[in-house]
Amino acid sequence: QRLQDVLTPSSLVLVKELIEEEYSKKETIFANHSWSKTLELELKRKDGSSVWTEINVSLIRDSDGQIKGFLGVTRDISERKRAETEIIRLASVIEQASESIAITDTRGKIIYVNPFFEKTSGYNKEELLGKNFCTLISQDIKEARIHKLWETISHGNLWKGTLVNKRRDGTTYHENVIVFPIRNKIGKVINYAAIKRDITEEVKAAEALRQSERKYSALVENSLTGIYISNKEGRILYANCKFAEIFGYSKQELIGIPKSRLIHPEFRKMVEDIRYKRLAGTNVPLSYEVAGVKKTGEMIWVKMRNTCICYNGEQAILGNVVEITKRRKMEEALRRSESELKMLYSKLLMAQEEERKRIAWELHDGLGQSLTAIKFGIENVLELLEKKKSTMATRTLQNMVLMVQNAIDEVRKTSMGLRPSMLDDLGIVATISWLCREFNKIHTDIQIERKINLRETEIPEILKTNIFRVIQEALNNIAKHSKANYVSIELEQNDREIKLLIKDNGKGFDVNKTRLKGNLRGGFGLASMKERTKFLKGDFHIESVINKGTTIVCTWPLH
Template sequence: MTKKPSYEELEKRVRELEKEAVDRKRIEEELRIKDSAIASAIDGIALADLEGNITYVNDAALKMWGGDDPSEVLGMSALDLAQSREEAEEIHRVVLEKGGWSGEMAGFRKDGSTIKIHFSASLVRNEQGEPICLMDSFIDITERKKMEEELLIKDRAIASSLQGFAITDLEGNIIYINDAAARMWGTDDPSEILGRSALELAQSHEEAVKVLHEILENGSWEGEIAGKKKDGSLIIIRFSSSIVYNDKDEPICIVDSFVDITERKRAEEALKKSEAELRQLSSRLLQAHEEESRRIGQELHDGLAQSMVAIKVWVEAALLNVRQENPAGVAKSLETVVPLAQGAVEEVRRIARNLRPSTLDDLGILATISWLCQEFERMYPGIGIEKQIEIQENDVPDSLKIVIFRILQESLNNIAKHSQATLVRLSLKETDSNIELTIDDNGAGFDMDHVLSGELSERGLGLASMKERAELPGGSFSLVSQKGAGTTVCASWPIH
């Protein structure tokens, strides 16, 4: 017969049942709260059986997938939602073996589009330690990864750009430069310049400070500025700078972009100088043309015209003697006319030779050079000429003959007027690819910078004229001179 419990035992049992009911209610409330928390979590949360078949998804997970009803995805294999089935199977194996896995992976949405997630999976065990299911949580990082990829592309584009890029703090201290900027400065290692003040790299610290103030005040600046390279040499850059602001519209740094225009500026300066020289040369050439016309006119007036007047007078005298039937007077008049006419002919020939020697057309450049040298030595007996001709007449193009003659003529005139030389060495030869003319003297020489700078002097005009003559047919011209060391003129033309 079973013993009836005592009142105390019954009271104790009631209290135990009441406690169990309270504990159960508390646990149920905690589970309800956890279920609500999981269901309303921003992160996607899913449960799957040990084979990976989905048994639960919260609203966030369903939304990430692109579904409207959990039934659309329940029962599906989570492995089928991965972009790479092989990768998903490997993650599933690791979770079962090691109890968890975390990392980034790519999957498919309901519409087939790609989604990238940060994924954490863990093995859920019961009180006995036995695995009962899988719990997954994930965050949609598709947009973040897209932004990262875009930033990476931009970063690589900036890093590999031929244009220089730099980032500085608001005080002008360099915190980033790309490879092009480093090369412009003269280094292959950007770390050599990081941390330095960009103001130190400007040729004018005062100008750099002014530019920085304008950037900070106006938000940007653009223009040309001169700087110093690592080796101290000059660099001129086209510089654009602007302030970078954060989401709160607060300035955080300065970004600079620049292009090396040093060679372009040098070319512009050379072009300006060349244009100025060309204007001076044109002016002097017009002046020289007028002077030459006046000289020729003077020679015709003083020489040929006088001879013709004398011839006219004696011819008239001869005619008068004819009318007076004075044969002796006629003979005397005509005898006087003959040398006058001969002198006039010689005067015409001399003027013609100065304008263009007939030997150039009749006998060629080699004979003309010999004639010019003989005339020079006759006029300036204190200056000797050593000739070295190593070319055949037929090897000199007709178009170059007058060019060679005029350069030689101008060089000899300069030597006679300015050099105080006693010896001239003349060389005209043919190499494998060029025709080369060299005129070298042992005279006093001159300061090239002084003669070639400023307005063109008479000598400067002659040099400019020779250079232009040499270069017009596609040749090159060089002149080397030093005080006390003579002068060397060299012109060269390619053989076509």
């Protein structure tokens, strides 16, 4: 067969080139009796496939040494050619790989590095060849770790880990490294290979993330707001210290319990409805106020603000909780105070009208009648004097002196009822004594015991009127309502405050009911005493026990 029938086109070209080259050196071929040539050619098979062969070509000569032809000895090298092709392909991959690859001898000296190794380390290939692989590892890596690496690969095993390596300029970088042995056909380790990937940016990012997590974890843990995370079923997955403090649990005790356990039964349905709707994507209030329950069973008020988040790959609720118990109590106290002030204002108007009526009556029936009698008496005296009846006029004037004295007494009585002049002239201690005597003149069945344990000069002027009015109102209430037969009034001072204590042994009453009643017919006296005391920064406290009496305590700071 012709050559073109048994050779592939590429191999045919190779043979023609060889023949042309050899024929150009014809004298040499004829002269060289041992000439031979080894070629690698791709032959065509009968079935149309091809096979790579190694052909050794030599000259055939006759007995005279003349060339008669060529002798070719063929050997199938398909497997070798496939291996070489694979090697070339792998070499190309290694050369172009975006990971550092190195091969060392069994002592760890570098015999090959790919271009990316040069780029990452900053060394060129000539500088790296012959270096020990371990000299590139940073001194920050402990000797024991390097020893473990060599121990692992020396036993023919693969080692995988992270190393901090050193660049040519002295800077360090982190790499994920895989080191494994390369064996020959009989299984003997002849080389080691290392594949390395630069993870410096990943390490920096991870460290930045850890620092961020630590920072935000510290912020969350030290927040003045209670923070928690609950799953779709409403069980608590996380709680910070403030959340645990608000409800009186430890953080560990809270994990896994239903959040509804922390809500007062009256509000549980509302809170659960909001949770279901929020998880379903329905618009619900962003924040709301509910009553909560502490571990001890104590009821508190909290404000909750919640939102949906993804936690550990699942839908969850992130919540913020602020305790508002003090605020709610203050609001309630303010509402009560406003109600009491309205009631006090209404009663004050009524009291003013009653006082005006009383004064008008006293002026009309008392002082008015006295002045009318005096007027008539004067007219009678004038008439007697005109008739020259001086003796009778004198007797009439003498009677009129008594009328004038009665009128003076009426004026003094009315004036003392409005404000005793002795409070300004003699002071609070003497006025309290006078008030008690006047009270006993009317209420002879009630015994009053006074214990005044301070001097007049020790009582600030601004307090004297208030103390007098509180005692006056208390005695009026005792006379009207208590049915007591004994009253104790104590006034004393310590380093910080002046204290007034009024105690009776009467029938007592329910303080809360009286406070809640809020009508216009009762409680004015108590409200008046309380407001008078608080007006001068004092504290007013009342205790009463049914059938055992009532105690009023008023204290005013000295400064």
